[in-house]
Amino acid sequence: MKVLVTGGAGFIGSAFVRLLIGETSYRVVNLDKLTYAGNLENLRSVESSDRYRIVEGDICDWHLVESLLAREKPDAIVHFAAESHVDRSILSPEPVIRTNVFGTFTLLEAARRAGIGRFVHVSTDEVYGSLEPPQQATEEYPLNTSSPYSASKGGSDLLARSYFVTYQMPVMITRASNNYGPFQFPEKLIPLMISNALENRPLPVYGDGMQVRDWLYVDDHCRGVLAVLNQGRAGEIYNLGGNRSLPNIEVVRKILALTGRPEDLIQHVTDRPGHDRRYSLSSQKLMSETGWRPETEFETGLRRTIEWYRANAAWVAHVRSGEYRAYYERNYGGRATLRQESV
Ligand code: NAD
Ligand code: TYD
Numbered sequence: 001m002k003v004l005v006t007g008g009a010g011f012i013g014s015a016f017v018r019l020l021i022g023e024t025s026y027r028v029v030n031l032d033k034l035t036y037a038g039n040l041e042n043l044r045s046v047e048s049s050d051r052y053r054i055v056e057g058d059i060c061d062w063h064l065v066e067s068l069l070a071r072e073k074p075d076a077i078v079h080f081a082a083e084s085h086v087d088r089s090i091l092s093p094e095p096v097i098r099t100n101v102f103g104t105f106t107l108l109e110a111a112r113r114a115g116i117g118r119f120v121h122v123s124t125d126e127v128y129g130s131l132e133p134p135q136q137a138t139e140e141y142p143l144n145t146s147s148p149y150s151a152s153k154g155g156s157d158l159l160a161r162s163y164f165v166t167y168q169m170p171v172m173i174t175r176a177s178n179n180y181g182p183f184q185f186p187e188k189l190i191p192l193m194i195s196n197a198l199e200n201r202p203l204p205v206y207g208d209g210m211q212v213r214d215w216l217y218v219d220d221h222c223r224g225v226l227a228v229l230n231q232g233r234a235g236e237i238y239n240l241g242g243n244r245s246l247p248n249i250e251v252v253r254k255i256l257a258l259t260g261r262p263e264d265l266i267q268h269v270t271d272r273p274g275h276d277r278r279y280s281l282s283s284q285k286l287m288s289e290t291g292w293r294p295e296t297e298f299e300t301g302l303r304r305t306i307e308w309y310r311a312n313a314a315w316v317a318h319v320r321s322g323e324y325r326a327y328y329e330r331n332y333g334g335r336a337t338l339r340q341e342s343v
Contacts, residue, residue: 002027003229004074006059006107007081009034011184012122014042016078016222021046024226029072030054031065032081033099036323041315042183059103062110069114076118077111078229079104082153085187086126087331089149090273100152101159108163108171119171120229121160125214125239126150127175130276133212137281139175139237146274161235170234174225177241177281181218181301182308185319187327189213190302193252194309195316197259204332207271208343209249212278216242217296224283227290238286244298245280254299258306268343269335 003020007013008030020026022045032038034056046052057064059081081103083089083096104121111119128137129144143158145151163169180190193203224240232238249266256263286292296304309316 001025001076002029002072002074004029004031004069004072004077006031006077006079007038008032009038009040009042009054010080010084011037011042011181012179012218012221013080014039014183015181015218016080016225017043017052018046019219019222019226021049021052025051027051028053029068029074031057031059031068033058035083037084037185039183039319041318059107060098062106065106065110066113069110069116074116076120076229077107077116078120078122078225079107080122083149086147086149087187087272088327089147089152091330093148096148096152100149101155104156105159108160108169112163112167112169117170118229119160119163119169120225120232121157121171121173122225123153123157123173123175124150125175125177125241125279125281126276127154127157128279128281131278131280133278133280135280137239139239139285146276150276157237161237164235172228172232172234173237174228175237175239175281176221176224177214177216177279179216179218179221181305182312183315184218186316187324189248190251190255190305191309193255194259194306197255197261197265198309198313200261200265202267203252203256203265204267204269204335205249205252206269206275207338209252209268210247211275212245212247212280213251214241214243214245214279214281215251215298215301216240216294217301220294220296224286224292227286227292231290233289239281239283240286240292240294241281241283242294242298243283244294246298254302255306258303268338268340269332270338
């Protein structure tokens with residue numbers, strides 16, 4: 001089995017590549033543009049494997065994708081490549097729409113013409129939008145997107161589904177909840193808060209911090225995607241949740257406790273525009289069809305993640321040395337600090 005993985009130099013894609021090389025006999029071709037979020041250091045443990053190779057390129061580049069499929073003849077595609085951050089999508093929506101919508105279309109169309117046997121499109125619970133408690137989204141729940149990022153993922157999900165309905169292409173869609181773990185770029189909540197805490201810098205919590213997310217350890221997510229690749233039914237959507245919902249402020253407090261830092265590092269700042277209050281989803285379908293379940297308990301995964309960031313300060317310094325500082329200033333520089341009584 002040969003798998004074309006897109007976005008395999010990013011956070012989740014690289015964990016998936018490490019899983020395929022480490023625990024299966026599959027061959028992997030990794031197509032990645034190496035944007036700010038793509039990092040070859042994430043793939044050091046597999047780069048010398050003769051079952052692995054990387055192609056640097058853009059999923060929006062038709063000629064590159066078409067010739068790559070003709071040359072490599074993969075049996076399956078697992079599509080992770082995306083602009084994946086909500087805050088960046090608010091500041092600059094264009095690359096998000098281009099990669100997530102047009103890039104997904106390019107891959108689907110090239111895969112259809114090449115007759116690819118299986119196509120797993122990796123998506124997110126954010127496409128269901130904000131849910132009132134105690135609601136949980138099943139796969140039938142309507143799409144209700146809020147940010148340019150979630151809208152781009154919802155749009156690409158619909159495109160992926162249309163390739164099954166119209167062309168009977170064997171497409172499967174996975175929708176996972178918020179991931180955390182080693183190698184995550186420090187722009188998302190958990191790695192940003194860990195790396196700021198370790199450096200005794202303020203922890204910027206948006207608004208009151210009572211927004212709820214369901215946390216899934218990255219390796220559990222990857223095992224779920226592998227289960228869908230191997231056992232998923234064509235045309236189906238599969239939710240993958242961590243079964244651990246927490247308000248952001250609790251996650252931040254846990255990080256402070258585990259890093260031994262004081263709570264006065266917390267700084268409530270102006271909320272994200274269009275901020276979804278609560279995500280929640282049911283993964284019953286994938287669990288009953290494949291036996292998959294999230295195995296890593298949140299406190300265990302969080303401890304492991306903090307240890308990884310402590311031990312990999314050089315990795316953090318490297319990924320922050322590029323355009324990160326300009327992004328940080330653009331996203332956080334203009335936010336007011338909220339007084340305790342107003343949050
Ligand atoms: P990431 O930002 O860490 O990595 C994205 C990767 O895609 C990078 O290696 C980047 O170089 C590559 N890429 C970006 N644009 C590209 C292009 N035009 N052509 C080729 N490669 C390109 O993202 P992630 O957090 O690993 O997320 C991976 C996938 O999982 C995304 O589709 C995302 O929507 C989805 N997802 C993420 C989460 C999460 O919590 N991070 C949760 C659910 C679903
Ligand atoms: P994030 O990791 O960006 O994931 P998503 O927006 O895709 O869920 O954010 C997770 C939650 O943490 C979300 O409610 C926004 C919040 N958040 C902050 O409060 N401060 C921050 O600096 C960041 C990056 C996120």
